[in-house]
Amino acid sequence: MEKLIERFRQRDRMALSKLITMVENNSPQILDIMGEIYSPIGKARVVGVTGPPGAGKSTLIDKLIRSYRQAGHTVGVLCIDPSSIFGGGAFLGDRVRMQRAYRDDGVYLRSLATRGALGGLVPRIGEIIKILDAFGIDIIIIETVGVGQLESDVIRYSDTKIVVSVPGLGDQMQTLKAGILEIADVLVVNKADLPGAQNVVDDLQMMLYLRKESDWTPEIVLTEALSDQGIPELFQAIQRHQDYLSRSGLREFQIKRHREETCLYAVQETLKRFTEELVQEKEDIRNILKTVREGGINPYKAAEDITQLILDKGINGRW
Amino acid sequence: MEKLIERFRQRDRMALSKLITMVENNSPQILDIMGEIYSPIGKARVVGVTGPPGAGKSTLIDKLIRSYRQAGHTVGVLCIDPSSIFGGGAFLGDRVRMQRAYRDDGVYLRSLATRGALGGLVPRIGEIIKILDAFGIDIIIIETVGVGQLESDVIRYSDTKIVVSVPGLGDQMQTLKAGILEIADVLVVNKADLPGAQNVVDDLQMMLYLRKESDWTPEIVLTEALSDQGIPELFQAIQRHQDYLSRSGLREFQIKRHREETCLYAVQETLKRFTEELVQEKEDIRNILKTVREGGINPYKAAEDITQLILDKGINGRW
Numbered sequence: 001m002e003k004l005i006e007r008f009r010q011r012d013r014m015a016l017s018k019l020i021t022m023v024e025n026n027s028p029q030i031l032d033i034m035g036e037i038y039s040p041i042g043k044a045r046v047v048g049v050t051g052p053p054g055a056g057k058s059t060l061i062d063k064l065i066r067s068y069r070q071a072g073h074t075v076g077v078l079c080i081d082p083s084s085i086f087g088g089g090a091f092l093g094d095r096v097r098m099q100r101a102y103r104d105d106g107v108y109l110r111s112l113a114t115r116g117a118l119g120g121l122v123p124r125i126g127e128i129i130k131i132l133d134a135f136g137i138d139i140i141i142i143e144t145v146g147v148g149q150l151e152s153d154v155i156r157y158s159d160t161k162i163v164v165s166v167p168g169l170g171d172q173m174q175t176l177k178a179g180i181l182e183i184a185d186v187l188v189v190n191k192a193d194l195p196g197a198q199n200v201v202d203d204l205q206m207m208l209y210l211r212k213e214s215d216w217t218p219e220i221v222l223t224e225a226l227s228d229q230g231i232p233e234l235f236q237a238i239q240r241h242q243d244y245l246s247r248s249g250l251r252e253f254q255i256k257r258h259r260e261e262t263c264l265y266a267v268q269e270t271l272k273r274f275t276e277e278l279v280q281e282k283e284d285i286r287n288i289l290k291t292v293r294e295g296g297i298n299p300y301k302a303a304e305d306i307t308q309l310i311l312d313k314g315i316n317g318r319w
Numbered sequence: 320m321e322k323l324i325e326r327f328r329q330r331d332r333m334a335l336s337k338l339i340t341m342v343e344n345n346s347p348q349i350l351d352i353m354g355e356i357y358s359p360i361g362k363a364r365v366v367g368v369t370g371p372p373g374a375g376k377s378t379l380i381d382k383l384i385r386s387y388r389q390a391g392h393t394v395g396v397l398c399i400d401p402s403s404i405f406g407g408g409a410f411l412g413d414r415v416r417m418q419r420a421y422r423d424d425g426v427y428l429r430s431l432a433t434r435g436a437l438g439g440l441v442p443r444i445g446e447i448i449k450i451l452d453a454f455g456i457d458i459i460i461i462e463t464v465g466v467g468q469l470e471s472d473v474i475r476y477s478d479t480k481i482v483v484s485v486p487g488l489g490d491q492m493q494t495l496k497a498g499i500l501e502i503a504d505v506l507v508v509n510k511a512d513l514p515g516a517q518n519v520v521d522d523l524q525m526m527l528y529l530r531k532e533s534d535w536t537p538e539i540v541l542t543e544a545l546s547d548q549g550i551p552e553l554f555q556a557i558q559r560h561q562d563y564l565s566r567s568g569l570r571e572f573q574i575k576r577h578r579e580e581t582c583l584y585a586v587q588e589t590l591k592r593f594t595e596e597l598v599q600e601k602e603d604i605r606n607i608l609k610t611v612r613e614g615g616i617n618p619y620k621a622a623e624d625i626t627q628l629i630l631d632k633g634i635n636g637r638w
Contacts, residue, residue, distance in 0.1 A: 035619030256612040263611045264598065266622030271590055271629070279583065292582045293575040300354030303585030310590070311630075 001029055005036050008135065013108065016135050020110060023127045028273060031266055034127060037134045042255045044076075044133040045242055046140045048158030055166040056190045057143055059225040060234075064141060065107055067235040073138040074106040078128065080144040080154070108137060125157055126262065155183055157258075159251065160241045162234075164188045165204065167196035181207050184218050186237045192222035192230065216244050278310055285309060320348055324355050327454065332427065335454050339429060342446045347592060350585055353446060356453045361574045363395075363452040364561055365459045367477030374485040375509045376462055378544040379553075383460060384426055386554040392457040393425040397447065399463040399473070427456060444476050445581065474502055476577075478570065479560045481553075483507045484523065486515035500526050503537050504560045507553060511541040535563050597629055604628060 007015035019037075022030050047064075051057050061077060068075045112128070125142070132140050142154050155161060163184040181187070181204070189200050204220055211218075219237045223230035245251040279285050285306055292302045326334035338356075341349050366383075370376050380396060387394045431447070444461070451459050461473050474480060482503040500506070500523070508519045523539055530537075538556045542549035564570040598604050604625055611621045 031619060031622075035617060035623075038617050038619055040614045040617065256614075259614065259618050260608055260612050263608060263618035263621050263625070266619050267594060267598075267625050267629070268591055270622060270626045271594060272587055274626070274630070275586060275590060279586075289579055289582060293579050295359045295575075295578065298354060298357050298359065299578050299582035300350060300357055300585050302582050303350075303589060304354075306582070306586050307589045307593070310586070311593070 001033065005033060008037060011136065013105075016108065016131065017110070019131050020112075020128050023124050023131065024112065030127070031269055034130065034266075038130065039134045040259070042133060042258065044129065044137055044140050046129060046142065046157055046159045047238060048142045048144070048154045048161045049164065050144050050154065050162070051164030051188075051190075052166070052169055054169065055164040056225050057164050060164060060188065060190060060223065060231075061141055061143055063225050063228060063231045064235065064238075067231060068139050069104065069106055071235075074108075074136065075139045075141065076108040076132040076135075076137040077110065077141045077143065078125070078132075079109070079111045080142065108132070108135075124265075125154060126258070126265070129157055130262070159245055159254070160185045160238050162186045162188055162238070164190050165200050166191045167194040167200050182211060185216065185241045186234070187218050187220045188223055188230075188234060189220065190223045190225055193224050197222065215248060216241065275310060279306075282309075320352065324352060327356060330455065332424075335427065335450065336429070338450050339431075339447050342443050342450065343431065349446070350588055353449065353585075357449065358453045359578070361452060361577065363448065363456055363459050364479070365448060365461065365477045366557060367461045367463070367473045367480045368483060369463050369473065369481070370483030370507075370509075371485070371488055373488065374483040375544050376483050379483060379507065379509060379542065379550075380460055380462055382544050382547060382550045383554065383557075386550060387458050388423065388425055390554075393427075393455065395427040395451040395454075395456040395459045396429065397444070397451075397459065397461045398428070398430045399461065427451070427454075443584075444473060445577070445584070448476055449581070478564055478573070479504045479557050481505045481507055481557070483509050484519050485510045486513040486519050501530060504535065505553070505556045506537050506539045507542055507549075508539065509542045509544055511549065512543050516541065534567060535560065594629060598625075601628075 004015055004018060008019060019030075019033065022033070049057055049061055058079075065075050065077065112125075129140055142158060144154050161183050163181060163186075165187065166189070187204050187208075189197055189204070191197070201220055201222070208218060208220075219240070221230055221234045221237050223234055225231065242251075245254075279289070288297070288302050288306055291297050292299050323334055323337060327338060338349075338352065341352070368376050368380055377398075384394050384396065431444075448459055461477060463473050480502050482500060482505075484506065485508070506523050506527075508516055508523070510516070520539055520541070527537060527539075538559070540549055540553045540556050542553055544550065561570075564573075598608070607616070607621050607625055610616050611618050
C-alpha cells in the first residue's frame with residue numbers, strides 16, 4: 001500500500017487508475033489511503049456536464065479538453081454510464097473518438113461503472129474527485145446522462161453545472177420540467193445549426209425567467225461542437241461562473257462543506273466496517289443472527305439488541 | 320405513527336402508500352414501523368421483469384397482472400424508472416394504459432423515483448417488498464430497465480427473474496453479453512410476430528448453452544403481449560420456476576438470508592442515525608468538525624478521532 005501511495009505521489013497514472021478502482025470496489029484500505037494522499041486545498045475545479053443521450057456531450061467535452069489544454073491546464077474526465085447493461089450504443093463510438101486525447105499526458109479519461117457487482121455499488125464520486133485533485137489535475141469534467149443517484153452526487157460535487165440541450169428532441173420539455181434547469185449554471189444549446197435551435201433558446205429563456213432570483217444568471221451558449229462553433233464562448237462562460245464562485249465566497253463555503261462531509265462520511269464508513277468485523281467475530285452477535293435466520297426473532301427487534309451490544313461494549317476490550 | 324400502523328393493518332391503501340413514501344424519504348421512524356409490521360413468513364413471491372426500453376415490458380406486466388388476478392392472487396407492481404429526468408416517453412403512456420388496473424382493489428401499482436433529493440436516495444427495495452408482503456400482497460412484480468444500483472437490488476430480491484428481449488433491437492447482442500442473461504430464470508421474446516424473432520431465440524439458446532450448469536434451465540417463452548399470445552405459457556413458466564425454488568430448498572435458503580440481511584441493514588441504519596444525533600449534540604465532536612471545516616485537520620484523521628469517541632463513550636451516559 002505504501003508503494004502504491006509512493007507511485008501515486010510520483011504521478012504514476014497506473015497508480016491513479018488503481019486507486020480509483022479501489023474506490024469503485026469499496027476496498028477496505030481506501031480510507032487509510034485517502035487519509036495519506038488527501039490534499040486540503042481542493043485546487044481542482046469540477047465541471048459537470050449533463051444532458052439527454054444524443055445531445056453531443058462527448059464531442060463538446062472533447063472540445064473543452066482541448067481548450068483547457070491550450071490554456072495550460074491538466075484535465076480529468078469521468079464518464080458515468082448508467083446504461084451500460086442495455087444500449088450504450090453511442091458510448092463506445094464516442095470513446096473511440098476521444099481516444100486521441102489519451103495520448104496526451106495532461107489528460108486522464110475514465111469511465112465509471114454504475115452497476116457494480118451484485119449487492120450494488122454506487123461509485124463514490126466525491127472520493128474519486130479528491131483522488132484526481134491530489135494527483136494534481138486542474139479541471140475535472142464529469143459527464144452523465146442525468147440518471148438517478150449519481151446525478152445527485154454529480155450535482156453536489158460540480159462547481160459549474162452545464163446542461164446541454166439540442167433542437168428536435170421530443171422530450172425536451174420533459175427535461176425542462178424535471179427541475180434540472182434549476183441547478184444549471186451554464187446552458188448549452190448544441191447542434192445549433194439544426195432547425196429549432198431558436199425555439200430551444202426561447203424555452204430556456206422562459207424557464208430562466210421563472211427561476212428563483214439568484215446572484216448568478218445562467219448564460220445560454222449556442223454551440224456546434226463538431227465544427228468548434230461556440231466553444232471559446234462556452235469556455236469563457238465557464239470561466240465567468242468560476243470567477244463568480246470565488247468572488248462571492250461560495251467556493252470557500254463549498255470547500256468547507258465538503259471537508260465536513262468527507263469527515264462524516266469517513267466516520268460512517270469506519271463504523272460500518274467495524275460493525276461488519278464484530279458481526280464476524282463476536283459469538284453473542286452470531287447467536288442472535290442465527291435465531292434471526294431461523295425466524296425466532298423479528299430482525300428489526302434483534303437489530304436493536306445488536307446495536308446496543310456494539311455501543312455498550314465499544315472498541316476497547318469490553319467484549 | 321400508531322394510527323398509521325393501525326390503518327395499514329386494516330388494509331388501508333393510503334396507509335400503504337404513505338409507508339412506502341416514508342421508505343423513499345428515508346424517514347427516521349421507518350425502522351420502528353418495520354419492526355411493528357414485519358411479517359416473518361415472507362409469503363409474497365417476487366417476480367423481477369427487466370429488459371431494454373421498447374421491449375414491451377409494461378404491456379407484458381399488464382397481462383401478467385390479469386393472469387394473477389384470474390388465479391385469485393393480489394398483485395403489487397413496483398415500476399422503477401431511472402430515466403425520469405430525461406426521456407421517460409413511453410413511461411407515461413404505458414402507465415395510462417395500466418391505469419385500468421388501478422380500479423381493482425387487488426392491484427397496487429407504484430412508481431419509485433430513483434433520483435431523490437439532493438444527497439441521493441436509492442429506494443430500499445427490500446424494505447418496500449416487506450411492506451407489500453405485510454400488507455397481504457401475494458405477487459410483487461418489479462419492472463426495471465436494468466440500470467445501475469437498482470438493477471442489483473432487484474436481482475437480489477426477485478425470486479423469479481424475467482429478461483425480456485425483442486426482435487430487431489440493434490444492441491440485442493450487447494444485452495446478451497452484459498451478463499444479465501446469466502441471472503435470468505425465464506427468457507421472454509416479446510413481439511414475436513416481428514421478423515427476426517427466431518434469430519433472437521437462437522441467440523438466447525446459444526447463450527444458455529454456454530451458461531454454467533445449474534439445476535434450473537431457463538425457459539424461453541415467445542409472446543405477443545398486445546394480443547395475449549403466449550401469456551398463459553409465461554404464467555406457467557413462472558409457476559414452474561417458483562415450484563422449483565420451493566422444492567429445491569432455495570426459497571427457504573433465500574428467506575433465511577433475507578432475514579439476516581434485514582437485521583444487519585437495521586443495525587447499520589440505527590448506528591448511522593445514532594451517529595448523526597451525536598454529531599449534532601456533542602460538543603467534543605462539533606469542535607473537531609469545526610477544525611475540519613477550517614482546514615485545520617485532515618478529515619480522514621479527524622474521522623478516526625470521532626469514531627473512537629463514539630465507540631468509547633457509547634450510548635449509556637459515558638459522555
